[in-house]
Amino acid sequence: MSKSNNVYKDAYNRCLRLLEETSNLPSEPELGATLGVSRTTVRGILARMAENGLIAWDKRDKTVLRAPKEDDFFPEEETDSLSQIIERSFMRRLLAEGAEAGMQINELELAREIGVGTTSVREFLIRFSRFGLIEKRRNSHWVLKGFTHAFALELADIREMFELRSAAAFTVLPDDSPVWGDLDRLEAEHHVLAHDIANRYPEFSELDERFHRLIHSASRNRFIVDFYDVIAMIFHYHYQWNKAGQRSRNETAVAEHLAYIAALKSRDAAKVEAACRKHLMSARQTLIDSTPEGRQNVMAKRAGTPAANTA
Amino acid sequence: MSKSNNVYKDAYNRCLRLLEETSNLPSEPELGATLGVSRTTVRGILARMAENGLIAWDKRDKTVLRAPKEDDFFPEEETDSLSQIIERSFMRRLLAEGAEAGMQINELELAREIGVGTTSVREFLIRFSRFGLIEKRRNSHWVLKGFTHAFALELADIREMFELRSAAAFTVLPDDSPVWGDLDRLEAEHHVLAHDIANRYPEFSELDERFHRLIHSASRNRFIVDFYDVIAMIFHYHYQWNKAGQRSRNETAVAEHLAYIAALKSRDAAKVEAACRKHLMSARQTLIDSTPEGRQNVMAKRAGTPAANTA
DNA sequence: ATAATGTCTTTTATCGTAAAAAAACATTTG
DNA sequence: CAAATGTTTTTTTACGATAAAAGACATTAT
Numbered sequence: 001m002s003k004s005n006n007v008y009k010d011a012y013n014r015c016l017r018l019l020e021e022t023s024n025l026p027s028e029p030e031l032g033a034t035l036g037v038s039r040t041t042v043r044g045i046l047a048r049m050a051e052n053g054l055i056a057w058d059k060r061d062k063t064v065l066r067a068p069k070e071d072d073f074f075p076e077e078e079t080d081s082l083s084q085i086i087e088r089s090f091m092r093r094l095l096a097e098g099a100e101a102g103m104q105i106n107e108l109e110l111a112r113e114i115g116v117g118t119t120s121v122r123e124f125l126i127r128f129s130r131f132g133l134i135e136k137r138r139n140s141h142w143v144l145k146g147f148t149h150a151f152a153l154e155l156a157d158i159r160e161m162f163e164l165r166s167a168a169a170f171t172v173l174p175d176d177s178p179v180w181g182d183l184d185r186l187e188a189e190h191h192v193l194a195h196d197i198a199n200r201y202p203e204f205s206e207l208d209e210r211f212h213r214l215i216h217s218a219s220r221n222r223f224i225v226d227f228y229d230v231i232a233m234i235f236h237y238h239y240q241w242n243k244a245g246q247r248s249r250n251e252t253a254v255a256e257h258l259a260y261i262a263a264l265k266s267r268d269a270a271k272v273e274a275a276c277r278k279h280l281m282s283a284r285q286t287l288i289d290s291t292p293e294g295r296q297n298v299m300a301k302r303a304g305t306p307a308a309n310t311a
Numbered sequence: 312m313s314k315s316n317n318v319y320k321d322a323y324n325r326c327l328r329l330l331e332e333t334s335n336l337p338s339e340p341e342l343g344a345t346l347g348v349s350r351t352t353v354r355g356i357l358a359r360m361a362e363n364g365l366i367a368w369d370k371r372d373k374t375v376l377r378a379p380k381e382d383d384f385f386p387e388e389e390t391d392s393l394s395q396i397i398e399r400s401f402m403r404r405l406l407a408e409g410a411e412a413g414m415q416i417n418e419l420e421l422a423r424e425i426g427v428g429t430t431s432v433r434e435f436l437i438r439f440s441r442f443g444l445i446e447k448r449r450n451s452h453w454v455l456k457g458f459t460h461a462f463a464l465e466l467a468d469i470r471e472m473f474e475l476r477s478a479a480a481f482t483v484l485p486d487d488s489p490v491w492g493d494l495d496r497l498e499a500e501h502h503v504l505a506h507d508i509a510n511r512y513p514e515f516s517e518l519d520e521r522f523h524r525l526i527h528s529a530s531r532n533r534f535i536v537d538f539y540d541v542i543a544m545i546f547h548y549h550y551q552w553n554k555a556g557q558r559s560r561n562e563t564a565v566a567e568h569l570a571y572i573a574a575l576k577s578r579d580a581a582k583v584e585a586a587c588r589k590h591l592m593s594a595r596q597t598l599i600d601s602t603p604e605g606r607q608n609v610m611a612k613r614a615g616t617p618a619a620n621t622a
Numbered sequence: 623a624t625a626a627t628g629t630c631t632t633t634t635a636t637c638g639t640a641a642a643a644a645a646a647c648a649t650t651t652g
Numbered sequence: 653c654a655a656a657t658g659t660t661t662t663t664t665t666a667c668g669a670t671a672a673a674a675g676a677c678a679t680t681a682t
Contacts, residue, residue, distance in 0.1 A: 002636050002669080002670050002671050002672085003637085003673085004671095005673085007450060007672075007673065008672075029625085029627095037450075037673080038673055038674040039675085040672085040673055041672085041674080044673090059626085059680090059681080060681080082635080082636075107663075107664070108663055108664080109663090117637045118638095118663095118665095119636060119637070119638095120637085122434065122665085123434060123437055123635095123636095126434055126437045127437055130537075132533045132534060138347075139348075140643085140644065140645090141644090145533075151533075154532045154534060157532055158532065158534045158535070161472055220465075221468055222443045222456075223466070226441075226443065227534075313639080313640050313667055314640080314641050314642050314643085314665050314666050315641095316642060317642095318642075319643080338656060338657085339656070340655085340656075349643055349644040349645070350644080350657090351643055351644060354657090370658095371651080393665080393666075417633075418634070427667085428667045428668070429633095429634085429668090430665090430668095431665085431666060431667085433634085433635085434665095434666095450634075450673065451674065452674090
């Protein structure tokens with residue numbers, strides 16, 4: 001069981017969707033490009049589709065014979081990459097109760113628990129370490145630093161520094177830069193979301209990421225762009241775990257984004273800074289509230305008792 | 312040959328040095344703490360020392376019998392960790408001629424060339440990727456982005472942002488903070504270096520790192536502190552490869568550091584910012600000059616021809 | 623002659639395994 | 653009885669091997 005063929009399975013599933021839309025599949029290289037896999041994998045997919053009577057495959061001719069049924073698809077859990085599986089398991093543990101700072105992380109135990117080899121776990125931890133939540137002791141174990149109040153503050157500080165700079169750079173981008181088109185499209189998507197926020201608020205998370213990544217890209221600085229990975233990762237799990245008040249939070253954020261977008265389009269540096277600051281402030285608060293310490297504070301406030309000082 | 316015992320060999324060599332200073336070695340746990348290794352390794356060291364007649368070891372008694380000779384030491388090259396070996400080889404290739412941006416990196420080839428397993432190379436590349444010089448294509452090879460002019464600018468931009476912020480934080484640290492003592496000691500070391508700069512300028516590199524790390528630590532932000540790893544790594548290799556004009560560069564830097572330190576001690580925010588800005592500006596120029604494009608410019612300037620525009 | 627297909631080779635992703643090193647537990651000593 | 657030593661177990665580090673996936677080369681079709 002040395003390597004799972006999840007790339008193949010995932011691409012196969014995506015290819016099934018393609019099948020619904022045409023009566024003839026394109027050439028192998030073209031298919032490879034659309035699915036983001038090599039021709040080797042494409043041919044594997046075509047072979048199976050032919051075998052299962054989905055298409056008639058003879059050289060260049062790939063005629064669709066029937067629409068895919070539910071059980072033509074590989075089960076979803078078989079299409080995840082190993083690193084996704086490890087990340088999910090690890091984050092579940094990290095955000096679960098009892099994951100306190102200072103706790104040590106055992107590679108072997110993690111690997112056994114998830115049911116994967118130690119190498120994959122090691123590689124995951126190394127990649128994950130740049131998020132600042134874990135730290136390695138030389139020749140020894142990893143130490144959990146935890147998703148704490150301090151972490152939230154440090155993350156928010158850097159984010160603000162980077163995004164203010166990026167937003168400023170954004171405003172001076174030339175008129176013919178493609179970012180303005182991207183921004184228009186994002187604005188339209190925000191409006192769509194705003195008009196049906198009651199039903200579509202869960203879609204915000206993904207839109208949020210695209211919007212901020214666009215702004216960060218204006219910095220033209222790889223360290224700033226890469227740093228957004230940290231934010232995206234944290235927000236991704238935060239959105240999954242902390243559903244309380246999500247709708248109202250997202251509603252506020254959409255409004256702030258629209259103001260922010262308007263400011264960017266005005267190209268007025270002062271307005272941009274104000275809109276950016278305002279949005280980042282509420283994002284900061286959201287993040288802080290979602291840390292274990294923050295949650296206690298939120299609950300204390302709701303109960304009418306004064307909040308503990310966590311600063 | 313599944314794992315080298317470089318930890319043991321390195322600790323053994325360091326322990327030999329300890330031998331020169333005392334007639335009795337301390338307890339096993341204490342030795343482990345000073346050498347930074349486990350008791351298992353300490354006992355291995357003691358066993359060998361006893362075997363080679365360096366000490367008489369009987370339980371708590373570890374009497375030194377003779378001073379270590381030259382060939383008691385393990386050869387230096389056997390004390391390097393695998394990751395150090397890989398890093399050096401990799402950097403040599405990266406800074407050598409013909410390492411152009413876009414070039415692809417082959418794990419297997421690298422591993423074979425260095426004579427190590429592929430896993431170690433993979434892990435190294437993952438760790439190294441945070442420096443922004445390489446990038447991974449999903450399910451495929453790594454791509455070299457190169458130590459280019461753009462890289463130098465992006466790095467310098469972030470560095471300035473982070474260090475200005477850290478320096479500002481430094482000035483408002485309370486009087487009883489240990490950093491002031493650290494700063495005094497560093498200042499003294501700078502004076503020592505300045506007085507004998509002709510002979511001791513190569514020692515600057517290490518002092519430089521300690522000084523800037525102290526300042527960055529005042530930010531109390533893990534992302535800022537961690538980012539100094541990128542700078543330190545780049546400067547480390549830059550110092551090794553680009554010896555031209557090193558003495559005068561270091562001399563300037565020492566003077567700038569002393570002014571910077573004086574500003575910090577004055578706790579005058581404006582003075583600190585000015586001194587910090589000034590030093591970072593020349594550091595930026597040094598870095599830019601050491602990129603391949605930069606070197607060409609420097610040479611062109613020396614030859615009296617106008618410099619090409621690389622911005 | 624270009625672009626597709628068919629075939630073969632290389633590289634990456636992942637595991638099991640073994641030595642080195644750390645850590646845990648048990649025993650002795652001052 | 654606390655701190656050291658002695659002993660055993662666990663964990664980390666690294667390698668070689670193997671299946672999946674990518675990539676390169678050869679051949680065929682339009």
